[in-house]
Amino acid sequence: MEDVPNSITQCKKALNSVNVNLVDLINARRAGKSVKCFRTRKELVAYTRKTPGKIFPKELAKQDGFIRALLVQLY
Numbered sequence: 001m002e003d004v005p006n007s008i009t010q011c012k013k014a015l016n017s018v019n020v021n022l023v024d025l026i027n028a029r030r031a032g033k034s035v036k037c038f039r040t041r042k043e044l045v046a047y048t049r050k051t052p053g054k055i056f057p058k059e060l061a062k063q064d065g066f067i068r069a070l071l072v073q074l075y
Contacts, residue, residue: 015069019044022056022067045074 005011019038028035038044048054055074061067 023054
């Protein structure tokens, strides 16, 4: 992201356009690598559904504000 938003509302709007798999995001953060971003929410959902082990536990995601902000409805 080039321009960092100045408010929480602007941050939430900016995050709404970020399509990353949370399992991949956590693994990338741990490994110090970049994470694959999907062009659309539909592509992210298809990848997450078809790839075993890619659904992040909702209960764990809700415990972390950073991850909670990235939760999306898959079903």
